[in-house]
Amino acid sequence: TGLIQAANNGFSFGDNDTPVTLGGSVTSPGSQSYGGTVSLVGGTTLNATSGGSTIFFGGTVNGGGQSLTLNLVSGSATFNGLVGFTSTLASFSSGGGTVNLNGGGVTTSGSQTYGALSLGAHTGLTASTGNISLGVVTGNSKNLFLNSGTGAISGSSMSGVGTLYLQGSGTASFSGNVSATSLDLTGKTAGAATFSNGLSATSLTTGTGAYGLSLSGTTTVANAATFGNTGMVTFGNGGSILTFTGGLTATAPSLVNLGGTLRSAAQPIALGSVFLTNPSTIDTTNNGASAAG
Numbered sequence: 001t002g003l004i005q006a007a008n009n010g011f012s013f014g015d016n017d018t019p020v021t022l023g024g025s026v027t028s029p030g031s032q033s034y035g036g037t038v039s040l041v042g043g044t045t046l047n048a049t050s051g052g053s054t055i056f057f058g059g060t061v062n063g064g065g066q067s068l069t070l071n072l073v074s075g076s077a078t079f080n081g082l083v084g085f086t087s088t089l090a091s092f093s094s095g096g097g098t099v100n101l102n103g104g105g106v107t108t109s110g111s112q113t114y115g116a117l118s119l120g121a122h123t124g125l126t127a128s129t130g131n132i133s134l135g136v137v138t139g140n141s142k143n144l145f146l147n148s149g150t151g152a153i154s155g156s157s158m159s160g161v162g163t164l165y166l167q168g169s170g171t172a173s174f175s176g177n178v179s180a181t182s183l184d185l186t187g188k189t190a191g192a193a194t195f196s197n198g199l200s201a202t203s204l205t206t207g208t209g210a211y212g213l214s215l216s217g218t219t220t221v222a223n224a225a226t227f228g229n230t231g232m233v234t235f236g237n238g239g240s241i242l243t244f245t246g247g248l249t250a251t252a253p254s255l256v257n258l259g260g261t262l263r264s265a266a267q268p269i270a271l272g273s274v275f276l277t278n279p280s281t282i283d284t285t286n287n288g289a290s291a292a293g
Contacts, residue, residue, distance in 0.1 A: 017059075022046075023066070031075070034058065040066035040089070047071045057081065063089030063108070072097030079103050091130065111151070119144060122162070127151055131170075137161065139180070146172070147187065157197075164201075166193055169211075177217065185213070185229070192231065195219070208252070216240050216260075224267065228252050236260020238278040243287050244269070263288045 020034045023042030029050045035058040043066050048055055055070055055077040063084040070077050070093070078100040083089065084107040091110040102120030106112060111130035118138045124145035125132055131151040137144070139161030146153050147167035157176025158164065164180040166172045167187030177198040185193060186207030198217030204225045206213065212231035217240055224246035227233055233253040235242050240260030247267030250256050256271045259278035265287045 029053065031055065037062065037081075039087070040064045040068060043067045043069075043090075045069040045071065048075055049073065051075070054078065057083075060086060060103075061089075062087040065090055065109070067091045067110075068093075070094040070099075076100055079106075082107075084108055088128075105145070119161075134158075136176070141181075144180075148172075185209070185211075188229070213253075215242055219243065220245070222246060225249070230254060232257065234259070234277075235262060236278065236280070241288070245287060247284075261288070 018036045020036055020038045022038060022040050022044040025045045026032060027047040027049060031054040032046060032048060033056040037059040038057060039062040041064060046055055051073045052075045054075040057079045060081040061083040064087050067090045073096055076098045077094055079102060081103040082105060089108040092106055092108050093113040094115055096115060098116040098118055099114050100118045100120055101123050104121055105124035107126045108130060109128050112125055112127050113133045115135040117134055119140050119142040122143040126147045128149045129151060132146055132148045132153045134155035136156055137158040139158060141160060141162050143162040145165040148170050149168050150170050152170045153172035155174045158178045161180035163182040163184055165184045165187060169190035171191045173194040175196050178195055179200040182203045183201045184205045186205055188209045188211045190211050192212035194214040196216050199215055199219045201221050203223040204221045206227050206229045208228040210230050213229055214234035216237040219242040222245045225244050225248050227250040230252055232255045233250055234257040236259040238259050242260055243263045245265045247264045247269060249270045251270055251272040253272060256274045257277050258274050258280045261281040262269055263283045266284060269282055269284055
């Protein structure tokens with residue numbers, strides 16, 4: 001069908017491998033599909049107004065310094081290419097439905113906001129000066145890189161993530177349970193990372209940045225963990241059980257706030273300066289079970 005432009009309302013669209021130029025508002029009761037490369041020439045809002053309607057991007061999305069907003073009812077938005085990588089978006093926002101990222105990631109100068117998010121490829125979300133806000137994340141065993149620069153990262157729960165990388169100097173906080181094969185904080189240079197409702201990971205790598213780290217809720221780390229970050233570390237907020245099966249060393253942090261139970265499987269737990277925030281237990285017998293042997 002070729003490239004169709006409607007200058008009066010500021011958007012153009014095509015299908016299959018046809019390039020698409022968008023610069024306004026597109027509203028449809030049904031689904032929208034953009035098969036080729038999409039280039040933004042103005043702030044763009046795509047509205048799929050019926051339940052189950054989808055928005056599909058088959059190729060790269062070039063941001064052109066513009067914002068992209070998706071409004072869904074209960075359907076999904078799927079990106080099969082990189083978004084804002086060649087030409088950065090100003091911001092990205094998706095309300096309602098699920099965003100499927102299959103192309104590698106989203107790059108913005110400002111903020112990124114997601115509802116439910118599903119990963120179909122290893123994915124990087126980069127907001128150089130803005131915040132990144134996430135709903136429920138389904139990882140499908142893919143890695144997730146989050147870098148908000150000086151901005152904040154906030155999320156609810158995550159499941160099935162490969163390696164979760166948190167980078168930047170802002171704060172990162174998660175209100176729900178986070179489950180990942182690995183948690184890598186070596187890119188954190190300042191700020192703090194907070195896991196309020198549990199963390200499950202095979203390995204945890206902190207690096208040596210000047211940031212704080214707070215772990216509350218049911219927490220399980222299988223491998224030995226060494227906390228090399230120099231900010232304050234908090235274990236538990238009253239009643240939390242934190243199991244570091246392979247042992248725990250936290251002597252580099254400026255202070256350890258202890259407010260729960262620390263357990264290991266007959267492996268050492270070494271802490272530096274400790275402040276008790278609640279009644280606490282350190283148990284190195286057998287992850288809280290009967291002593292080994």
